[in-house]
Amino acid sequence: MMNRLTVCAAAFFRSRGRNFVTGKEFINEVSLNLRWMSKSDAGCLLSLLVEKNILCKSGDYFKPAFDVLSVKNIPIGYKPELSFISELKSTMPLRNTRESTFSSLITEAEKYGIKEEDFTSEAAVIRDKLAVDILAAGLIVLKGKGIDIDEISDIVYEQISNRSSPS
Numbered sequence: 001m002m003n004r005l006t007v008c009a010a011a012f013f014r015s016r017g018r019n020f021v022t023g024k025e026f027i028n029e030v031s032l033n034l035r036w037m038s039k040s041d042a043g044c045l046l047s048l049l050v051e052k053n054i055l056c057k058s059g060d061y062f063k064p065a066f067d068v069l070s071v072k073n074i075p076i077g078y079k080p081e082l083s084f085i086s087e088l089k090s091t092m093p094l095r096n097t098r099e100s101t102f103s104s105l106i107t108e109a110e111k112y113g114i115k116e117e118d119f120t121s122e123a124a125v126i127r128d129k130l131a132v133d134i135l136a137a138g139l140i141v142l143k144g145k146g147i148d149i150d151e152i153s154d155i156v157y158e159q160i161s162n163r164s165s166p167s
Contacts, residue, residue, distance in 0.1 A: 004084055009054050010071035011078040013064055020063045037085050038116050040106040044088055101159050104152055105138035112147050133160045144145070 012026070013019055015034065023046060030042035037045070044141040046062065056065045069102045080088075109119040119141060126137035142149050 004080070005049060005052060005054050006066065007071055007074060007078075008084070009064055009073050010066075010068045010079055011074045013068045014074065019068060020058075020061045023062060026062060034079070034123055036080055038106075038110060038119060040088060040103045040110070040116060041085055041088065043103060044107070095105070101152070101155055102136055102138060105135070105142065108142060108149075108152060109138075109145075111144065114145065135159055 012030065012034070013021075016029065021029070025048050027039055027042040030036050030045065031039040036042070046055070050057060050062070053065055055062045105123075106116050106119055110116060119138070122141045123134055123137040126132070127134045127141050130137070130140075132140075139149050139153060139156055
């Protein structure tokens with residue numbers, strides 16, 4: 001996967017025409033402009049690129065840790081294959097922050113064909129209707145769709161029980 005990650009990063013930076021980008025710019029460009037993947041997957045991709053030392057962070061900016069022009073044979077109109085995106089999701093461990101935990105819930109929903117927007121809006125409706133934490137509402141949505149929540153429910157419980165302010 002390392003080579004595919006490098007090709008993906010090189011294709012991204014070549015499309016941008018510059019060798020630095022903020023995290024928000026990366027996620028928006030990958031998901032909205034290039035339409036390679038969802039925002040949550042783009043966030044996972046960015047984290048993995050940093051974790052694998054393909055990108056390095058300097059202040060608020062991310063830049064390639066390699067020569068982008070050294071990557072050859074990137075097809076015109078490059079777009080990561082679906083298998084690459086699935087593999088990307090499977091490599092990302094569940095994180096222990098509220099934001100990444102909700103992203104993990106979104107990723108889990110997407111694995112079962114639920115769109116991010118649909119999942120988020122259903123969770124918001126449940127949160128408002130039941131006056132519960134958004135993470136608990138997300139679990140309710142997943143469970144209601146018949147999705148196994150055992151792996152992530154402990155993390156959600158930890159996040160909810162340790163929260164200091166309502167969401």
